Amino acid sequence: MTAWISATGGRQEAEDRVTFDTPEPARLALEATVMTPLVHLGVLDVTGPEAETFLQGQTSAQVSLANGDFAPLTCFCTPKGRVLANAQLWRVAPEHYRLLMHRSLVPSLATHLKKFAAFYQAELSIRDDLALIGLLGREAAALAEVRLDITPPAVWHQSGNEAIQLLAHPGPRPRLLICLPADRAGDAWERLSAQATPVGNDVWRLHDIQAGLAWLDERQHDTYLPQMINWEALGGISFKKGCYTGQEVVARAHFRGQVKKRLVRAQLDGGLLPEPGSAIEDAQDKRLGEVLCTALDAYGEAEVLAVISTKDPDLPLRCAGQKLKLLKLPYPIERLDPETLAVQGNGTPAT
Template sequence: MTEWTTALGGQRLDDERITFDTAEPARLAIESTVVSPLVHLGVLDVSGADAERFLQGQASAQMTLADGDFAPLTTFCTPKGRMLANAQLLRIAPGHFRMIMHRGLVESLAEHLRKFAAFYKAELEVRDDLALIGMIGHDAEALAEVRFDLLPPAVWHQAGDAETQLLTHPGPQPRLMACLPAEQAPALWERLLAQAEPVGNSVWRLQDIQAGLAWLTPAHRDALLPQMINWEALGGISFKKGCYTGQEVVARAHFRGQVKKRLVRAQLDGGLLPELGSDIVDQAEKVVGEVIAAELDAYDEAEILAVMSTKEDLGPLRVAGQRVKLLKLPYPLERLDPEQLAATGQ
């Protein structure tokens, strides 16, 4: 649990959630500007003379694209192509890379990667001394520019220096993430509150759902192919790089069209949040999918991301006793090469 949040005036519900007394936080993010401690995310650093070469053999990202400007999505897989974690990858300095992912997977990924890092001049460090703060809303970009003295970067790009990084993420409202030393976070938080309202990190997680962006959690570690969370449609897989762990299975699934499950976005007809891993069933009570993310929206209805069968007509669906209404994803389900994202800056 990150101690820097104790000075913020919020209530820690558990290791992954924090809340504030702010009324209707999800609606406020639509109508105004909000800030949130992103306590559900964590940071893993890899550094050393061989750090880039080491990660090139493990990550789905083409490491040369992580150039200190473009900060690509990536994933780490087992030899069978199942994801151990997915992350955003930053180059902090020559020979120094940073990965932002779900905090529940940082330690397990570090343990996994250390087995291979022993053969390289590369070290892994879990960065519990860093804070992640999200800014969402109409004036989020202006707020970030004023408080960090940085021009907000394009989506999936980075700005800043070795101490503080600013990242732009997709979503229904403009939103940015700041990564900075935890000791500086309380003072920065106070300055942000001069122009924004504090909200719990459920608002950021809701925006991830609405962006069709799934961050793997321990509930689905070593269970899903990257394509099952649409990772190639978000530019999270380079099909132009050489080998990496799991690459053969991931490439075969893509080129042979063997992905039988896909990420979908949906709204439920009630305010009950299903647990991660909850079954989605059809009219005959047959399991056709499972929930991998869930949050309440501005109307107190549950919105989810789920990995579902790719069969076209599944009929009426239910989860946790609630009707499932499928929603449109904000991106096409087709391959998006990170090389294209890096070149266009979009």
């Protein structure tokens, strides 16, 4: 993957971060169409005659809903209901499913799932040969259709073919994730660059934050219940399916209202980006929770997603020596059934 990124003029400064020399990239994304290599994300494939049956017993999604159109969020849990990885699931072809998650969790999830896959006709493959490109901005859909000859899907849906897939993600601007073979990424990048400006993947991460969408990484696995990252409010948990690992704990937390922490969106009063895991503290220096992810917005201020206690805090809040202001999430904290999203087919709750 690194070779094609170098050819674009990008610099991969870390395994999960790439930058370009484009000035004010976050501001540019509000006004124009931009694109970025999504090096912080990775892919795990599940294939075989019993791939669907195998996944059904392991994931929070109703796997049959991943039908080549709907591409639901999902998660994999421990028996105690803690999230090992949260992901997006889509079907590439019959007997071929694909999982998108933070790249640092792909190897550990593959190792975990292989213990169960041995009892099924199902195989797991870490897809280092695939590239992920993010296309973001008002003209993203039109650009993808013209340059890639693929009709863009609705949010949390997919389009394309076995070689290249488009996934639409929510955010303050239209967003498309392109998954394709790495040896074809350079050509796709060149075609898109006629009307899209390259930016670093921090811009995509900022829009994840503004969408209230947290991708856990290796530092956070086996830590939170799915509801603590608002996964049921995003349609990432099916409460209508049968058993899967951790299902009893997840269901009990939902039906008994026993979620003591929640994902929140917030802004700091400066440009210092706290490290993931940094404490969120109240006016009495009591730790309420911790930061999951951070990014600078178009005005140079730090925005964060954090998991904190659901109790009313003693204001003001602080993080890394900066005041922290809670912001409104773009969705209500209530159950959103993926079955509703799949049937409606437009990525928003039915009314």
